[in-house]
Amino acid sequence: MTLLDSLAAAVGPEHVIADASMRASYETDWTGRFTGRAVVAVRPRDTAEVAAVVRCCAEAGVAVCIQGGNTGLVGGSVPVDGSVLLSLARLDRVGEVDAVAGQVTVDAGVTLARLQKHVRPLGFDVGVDFAARESCTVGGMAATNAGGERVLRYGTMRAQVLGVEAVLADGTVVTRLHGLPKDNTGYDVVSLLVGAEGTLGVLTRLRIRLVPLLAVRTVALVAVDDTAAAVRLVQQARDALPSLEAAELFFADGVALVRRHTGLPAPFADEHPAYLLLECAGRDDPSENLLALLESSADVRDATVASDARGRHALWQYREAHTESINAEGVPVKLDVAVPLRALADCVAKLPSVIPTGRPILFGHVNEGNLHVNVLDARDDAHAVCDAVLRLVASYGGSISAEHGVGRAKQEWLGLSRSVEEIAMMRAIKTALDPRGLLNPGVLLPPE
Numbered sequence: 001m002t003l004l005d006s007l008a009a010a011v012g013p014e015h016v017i018a019d020a021s022m023r024a025s026y027e028t029d030w031t032g033r034f035t036g037r038a039v040v041a042v043r044p045r046d047t048a049e050v051a052a053v054v055r056c057c058a059e060a061g062v063a064v065c066i067q068g069g070n071t072g073l074v075g076g077s078v079p080v081d082g083s084v085l086l087s088l089a090r091l092d093r094v095g096e097v098d099a100v101a102g103q104v105t106v107d108a109g110v111t112l113a114r115l116q117k118h119v120r121p122l123g124f125d126v127g128v129d130f131a132a133r134e135s136c137t138v139g140g141m142a143a144t145n146a147g148g149e150r151v152l153r154y155g156t157m158r159a160q161v162l163g164v165e166a167v168l169a170d171g172t173v174v175t176r177l178h179g180l181p182k183d184n185t186g187y188d189v190v191s192l193l194v195g196a197e198g199t200l201g202v203l204t205r206l207r208i209r210l211v212p213l214l215a216v217r218t219v220a221l222v223a224v225d226d227t228a229a230a231v232r233l234v235q236q237a238r239d240a241l242p243s244l245e246a247a248e249l250f251f252a253d254g255v256a257l258v259r260r261h262t263g264l265p266a267p268f269a270d271e272h273p274a275y276l277l278l279e280c281a282g283r284d285d286p287s288e289n290l291l292a293l294l295e296s297s298a299d300v301r302d303a304t305v306a307s308d309a310r311g312r313h314a315l316w317q318y319r320e321a322h323t324e325s326i327n328a329e330g331v332p333v334k335l336d337v338a339v340p341l342r343a344l345a346d347c348v349a350k351l352p353s354v355i356p357t358g359r360p361i362l363f364g365h366v367n368e369g370n371l372h373v374n375v376l377d378a379r380d381d382a383h384a385v386c387d388a389v390l391r392l393v394a395s396y397g398g399s400i401s402a403e404h405g406v407g408r409a410k411q412e413w414l415g416l417s418r419s420v421e422e423i424a425m426m427r428a429i430k431t432a433l434d435p436r437g438l439l440n441p442g443v444l445l446p447p448e
């Protein structure tokens with residue numbers, strides 16, 4: 001039997017996509033920067049079928065590249081040439097909410113928006129949220145340890161994933177979905193698989209911690225002079241506002257781009273160099289304390305506040321529309337870094353001077369020192385741009401990937417953030433679980 005025959009037997013011939021034009025949407029990433037040619041795209045429907053697909057590939061010695069919503073930004077979700085593209089989009093079942101524990105078990109292919117819609121009517125919410133919510137999948141979010149806009153309050157995906165079911169490189173299924181918050185019985189296999197970018201196993205089901213739905217929300221868009229002022233204001237807000245949920249930073253050039261792309265009006269009568277978006281959420285109205293903070297701060301140049309859903313959405317648009325507005329201008333070189341918060345202002349000031357070419361647009365999640373560096377008109381010099389930015393970040397003791405992961409885009413620079421000993425330890429784990437390197441080859445670990 002050929003590989004295609006055995007895959008068709010595993011998932012049904014209609015879910016084995018061999019035709020090049022039908023495969024195309026699986027083969028290029030959202031930004032258009034990364035692309036690869038799979039021999040076939042396969043769409044299993046559950047863990048057993050995923051295990052069967054992985055076993056077929058292991059027998060044939062063919063690499064497996066794993067894809068959720070294909071919203072990844074580091075080339076980790078596109079296939080390498082000659083691999084089998086394993087799409088988890090049909091693993092889309094949501095379990096009943098366990099209201100006693102405040103948890104739910106879902107398939108890896110469920111989108112974040114669908115999970116939110118599932119749990120919110122029951123008074124729960126998901127701790128992680130970000131702009132790609134309609135397309136990104138819970139499996140991909142876990143595999144990349146996604147962060148987003150609420151890390152300040154709830155942490156990254158690692159803090160939300162209490163259990164997983166995963167298929168290992170030889171087709172073995174590991175199930176650990178009980179979700180016990182206290183469980184000291186050895187290695188934390190759940191946490192190991194979360195953030196492993198699909199290099200150690202294919203996540204097929206996840207046990208997700210839920211947080212209370214906090215329906216009373218206020219968003220403030222604040223104009224400030226610079227990054228240092230934004231950092232000062234966030235520090236004060238963290239102390240004064242237990243309801244603080246998000247603190248997002250962006251700049252005049254990003255707002256201009258967003259306005260050009262979306263047609264949004266100017267947020268204030270005057271243009272300002274930097275903007276900070278703060279969101280507070282609680283059971284009681286958080287707006288009084290937020291307004292008091294803004295009135296007392298010497299760093300606020302102007303501010304606008306919204307508590308109704310429409311108004312909040314409009315203010316969030318200035319921030320969340322950055323990614324697609326940048327892409328509308330061309331394929332950017334994208335980096336996603338973090339520096340210690342005390343160094344953030346210095347890093348923002350230095351970045352444009354080290355970037356050898358192109359038009360940098362910066363924005364990010366200020367409380368975590370997480371900067372999204374998008375460089376337009378620099379595609380042909382991507383390597384030099386990445387090298388300059390990542391070396392600057394490393395000089396502050398920062399991370400080359402704050403939330404998008406290392407993927408294929410940054411594995412070459414992993415040594416800037418991880419010691420030789422740590423990389424050797426990661427390699428040993430990879431070799432133990434996937435000795436032939438069949439799962440997501442080229443992702444995360446640099447070639448030896």
Ligand code: 2HG
Nearest residue numbers: 130131323334372373374
């Ligand atoms: C966000 O924070 C995402 O909106 C995407 O992490 C960032 O487009 C980017 O660079």
Ligand code: ZN
Nearest residue numbers: 148365372403
């Ligand atoms: Zn982000």
